[in-house]
Amino acid sequence: MSCAKGxxxxxxxxQVDYTPDNGEHFVRIAVDDSPDFDSPYTHLLDLEEQLGRLQDYRRVGLEENTFRDRPGALWDFTWTALPKDTEFPGPRRASEQAYLSRDGVEYVIYMSAPAADWATAKEQFDTILRSWRPPGAQ
Structure with missing residues (x-):
């Protein structure tokens, strides 16, 4: 995936992160060629259990889906980032699309931004999902 200007x-x-501002807004692409979970949905449920400890964590949505004609799951959530944990404290929102490719590799595409900027970040995330091709795909 190439970087957008800036x-x-x-x-x-x-994992590979793409950010215009040293991490206040970012997209993360994670690749696991031997996933530990039977499905992307169970993987995201496990992640949610780990992240449920975040300050003011709230699930907006978590559902199984089909992405690129493959089994996937989409998770959307909010929390309050604390100053001790980040250079960018305050209300945040994130979405995460996970899916299993035909060759068994799990890809997770994650976007996080300040909650106040979420409308723009969500548009960017949707654009990334529409144009996503795994490495080596035509």
Whole structure:
């Protein structure tokens, strides 16, 4: 995935982040070629259990879906980021689309932004999902 103008790519292990402002707004692409879960939905349920400890966590939605004609799940949630945990404290929102590719690789596409900027971030996230192609795909 190439960066949009003004966005920078940051890589850590099997995750790649794209951000225009050092992480206040960002998209994360995670790749797992041997997933631990039977489905993207059960994976996101497990993540939710871990993240449920976040300040003011609230599930907006979590549902199984089909993405790129494959089993997937979409999770949308809000929380309040604390100053001790981030350079960007305050109300935040995120969406995460997970799916299993035909070759068994799990991809997770995640976007996070301040809650006040969510309308714009959601438009960007939807654009990313519409144009998403895994590495090596035509």
């Amino acid at each position: 966005w920078k790519r940051q890589t850590e292990n099997t």
